[in-house]
Amino acid sequence: MSRKSLMLLTYLTLSGQAQHRAAVARLLWPQAHGLQNLRVDLTMLRRQGIEVAPPKAPLLHAVLPTDLDVWEADLHAPLEEWLARAHAPLDGLDDPTLPEWTAWLAGQREALLGRVRAALTRRLTRESPDAARAALVLAAAARLGVTLDAPPHGLGAPGPVAALPDRAARDPQVLMQVGRPGSGRFPAVRAALDAAGWTAVTVTGTPSSAHLLAGLVLQVRSHLPAAAQADADSLLRGASDPEQDVVRLSPLLLRLACPVAFVVRRAECLDEAGVRLLAFLLGTSAPVTVALITAPHAEADLRRQLERLGAGPRLLVQRSLPPAPDAFGPLLPGGAPAGAALEVWRQSEGWWPAARAIARQVGAWNRRVRLPADLRETLLAEVHAAVGPDLAAHLSRLAGLPSPFALDAAAAALGEAGVGGLDGRTLARRTARAAVRAGLLEPVPERVVATLPGLPVTRAADRALPLAFRSELHRAALAGQLSAAERLHLRSLPGASDVWARPDDQPHDQPRGPRGAPEARGGQDRPALSRPADASALAAPDETGASDVPGSVYLGGGYHLLRAAGQISVVRLGDPHGPAPTLHLRLPGPGAPGLHRWSLSVHVRADGAPDAVTLLAPTPGTPVPGRFRCLPDAWTDLSGLSDGPGLELVCGARNLTLTVTDVSYHPALALCAEDESA
Numbered sequence: 204m205s206r207k208s209l210m211l212l213t214y215l216t217l218s219g220q221a222q223h224r225a226a227v228a229r230l231l232w233p234q235a236h237g238l239q240n241l242r243v244d245l246t247m248l249r250r251q252g253i254e255v256a257p258p259k260a261p262l263l264h265a266v267l268p269t270d271l272d273v274w275e276a277d278l279h280a281p282l283e284e285w286l287a288r289a290h291a292p293l294d295g296l297d298d299p300t301l302p303e304w305t306a307w308l309a310g311q312r313e314a315l316l317g318r319v320r321a322a323l324t325r326r327l328t329r330e331s332p333d334a335a336r337a338a339l340v341l342a343a344a345a346r347l348g349v350t351l352d353a354p355p356h357g358l359g360a361p362g363p364v365a366a367l368p369d370r371a372a373r374d375p376q377v378l379m380q381v382g383r384p385g386s387g388r389f390p391a392v393r394a395a396l397d398a399a400g401w402t403a404v405t406v407t408g409t410p411s412s413a414h415l416l417a418g419l420v421l422q423v424r425s426h427l428p429a430a431a432q433a434d435a436d437s438l439l440r441g442a443s444d445p446e447q448d449v450v451r452l453s454p455l456l457l458r459l460a461c462p463v464a465f466v467v468r469r470a471e472c473l474d475e476a477g478v479r480l481l482a483f484l485l486g487t488s489a490p491v492t493v494a495l496i497t498a499p500h501a502e503a504d505l506r507r508q509l510e511r512l513g514a515g516p517r518l519l520v521q522r523s524l525p526p527a528p529d530a531f532g533p534l535l536p537g538g539a540p541a542g543a544a545l546e547v548w549r550q551s552e553g554w555w556p557a558a559r560a561i562a563r564q565v566g567a568w569n570r571r572v573r574l575p576a577d578l579r580e581t582l583l584a585e586v587h588a589a590v591g592p593d594l595a596a597h598l599s600r601l602a603g604l605p606s607p608f609a610l611d612a613a614a615a616a617l618g619e620a621g622v623g624g625l626d627g628r629t630l631a632r633r634t635a636r637a638a639v640r641a642g643l644l645e646p647v648p649e650r651v652v653a654t655l656p657g658l659p660v661t662r663a664a665d666r667a668l669p670l671a672f673r674s675e676l677h678r679a680a681l682a683g684q685l686s687a688a689e690r691l692h693l694r695s696l697p698g699a700s701d702v703w704a705r706p707d708d709q710p711h712d713q714p715r716g717p718r719g720a721p722e723a724r725g726g727q728d729r730p731a732l733s734r735p736a737d738a739s740a741l742a743a744p745d746e747t748g749a750s751d752v753p754g755s756v757y758l759g760g761g762y763h764l765l766r767a768a769g770q771i772s773v774v775r776l777g778d779p780h781g782p783a784p785t786l787h788l789r790l791p792g793p794g795a796p797g798l799h800r801w802s803l804s805v806h807v808r809a810d811g812a813p814d815a816v817t818l819l820a821p822t823p824g825t826p827v828p829g830r831f832r833c834l835p836d837a838w839t840d841l842s843g844l845s846d847g848p849g850l851e852l853v854c855g856a857r858n859l860t861l862t863v864t865d866v867s868y869h870p871a872l873a874l875c876a877e878d879e880s881a
Contacts (some may be wrong), residue, residue, distance in 0.1 A: 224263060270771075380496045649784055782857070811856075
């Protein structure tokens with residue numbers, strides 16, 4: 204296969220859509236005779252059995268499997284063999300004589316490198332208990348030029364922020380603390396620095412590097428000896444060129460009487476010159492370090508800038524995790540019903556500002572509490588900061604559609620607006636692309652699979668997935684900008700509500716009807732979280748369940764998994780007018796082959812779905828799993844015999860609270876032997 208043929212197939216596969224012959228010819232043969240050269244290559248590919256278009260057809264289309272797809276899917280392969288297959292994306296396809304191709308190639312490499320980073324991070328999390336194996340993953344990442352996050356940390360566990368002062372004492376570091384406003388980002392950084400005796404110099408991010416430098420000098424001045432303060436004043440008075448001024452600042456930093464950490468709040472506002480200025484400070488021998496507090500949508504861009512400036516090996520990334528539901532307990536009024544803290548978590552999506560506003564108004568389950576105006580403005584400000592005011596206005600109309608929504612419905616909604624003379628489909632694609640990149644929208648499959656304890660999440664391979672808002676709070680705030688008539692009209696658009704063609708909002712693979720003999724407990728008393736001697740709750744033998752999963756994990760499709768001692772909960776806050784994907788939550792197995800008796804306790808609350816949660820259990824002697832209906836609004840004890848892998852919970856409801864506890868496995872033969880001896 205010729206090199207140009209390989210470039211052609213790469214372009215068609217990664218673009219993911221049909222391309223006109225003339226456009227492809229201009230991209231790969233811009234000089235002359237492009238269409239003629241393209242026909243020659245298409246003929247050569249056809250002779251090799253690769254058909255990208257019928258003869259003389261104007262559009263070319265080919266989506267072929269890639270080695271990256273196979274590598275990502277093979278996450279459980281032997282470590283050294285898996286790492287050996289990792290390589291820089293699109294290597295060997297550069298052609299400096301093709302400027303448009305070079306620009307396209309650079310963008311694709313950046314996107315594919317993000318996928319490589321994500322796969323390596325998942326493998327690092329899996330291998331983190333073994334320091335030697337984790338080091339192999341880190342070495343492979345360094346070879347590819349990517350920086351990996353530390354493995355996820357549970358609530359209260361020491362993370363990168365706790366390790367920052369010790370590492371910075373040996374070598375200047377940069378910490379990126381990522382989280383939403385009100386998530387405790389700044390207090391976490393300050394507490395770690397104060398405990399280690401570091402002085403925090405706090406400034407606010409600004410798109411002007413000159414203003415950033417002036418703020419740093421003003422804050423540093425008070426920590427300098429008296430003789431050096433005059434030099435700082437002189438630097439402020441003569442400020443002109445920020446790059447020259449930061450060089451003049453370096454000798455002042457060497458005269459600091461104590462180690463200083465520059466804490467930059469709202470780091471997403473920094474321009475490239477500001478990031479370059481902070482990276483320069485890391486190259487000095489002064490006792491300084493940098494902590495960037497930023498929003499999730501800015502993480503990838505800041506990381507790329509720091510890596511380009513050579514700060515990648517010194518970069519630590521920590522994300523502010525939502526608190527456990529019990530943390531919201533003190534916010535509740537006296538006499539709050541059982542499970543109120545979990546309901547506050549569900550309705551607030553674990554966001555502290557919303558929890559404070561909701562807690563004193565939470566009553567019956569699923570009685571949605573409206574957020575106050577100031578919090579709705581905060582949510583809208585997050586969206587504006589992530590995508591800008593124009594796209595935020597487009598997202599407001601998309602928020603009026605039932606979520607998830609198909610691209611056709613989005614195109615119809617935006618086409619009515621007629622913005623900038625663009626057609627609705629172009630507007631929808633641009634808006635969706637930017638919102639997905641910013642983490643506001645996500646593709647939603649009909650079926651999401653998550654496996655405990657490590658929770659690798661897999662989604663159906665479907666390129667035409669509908670989109671949904673990742674946060675129902677963001678969707679509701681955006682939709683609140685529309686009038687009631689506009690929302691009603693958007694919900695009635697063709698194709699707005701049948702993204703999966705699911706009758707009555709029932710999942711296609713949702714089991715119906717009970718099988719087995721569930722025993723419903725009277726009342727709403729919570730079962731004891733006792734642990735059998737030979738099995739740990741929600742963890743198979745020899746598995747460290749408590750450290751494998753963070754306190755909360757977002758699974759996709761609106762589902763959050765929360766883990767506390769001895770139990771897990773799955774919650775979902777959904778659009779009242781949109782369908783819910785099906786979640787398949789696979790619990791750990793017994794850890795040893797043979798016949799086992801399993802048991803667990805389940806509590807379900809779901810809106811309008813009597814069969815919202817069903818338990819699938821391997822059945823001895825048949826390939827068809829047993830199906831157990833989980834009764835709504837009551838604790839249900841389930842048990843049975845199994846000779847296969849672990850149990851699987853199948854969930855599907857717009858609004859859901861599922862709690863699972865007392866999961867245990869006992870060898871069935873041992874139980875029989877005990878009965879005979881008795």
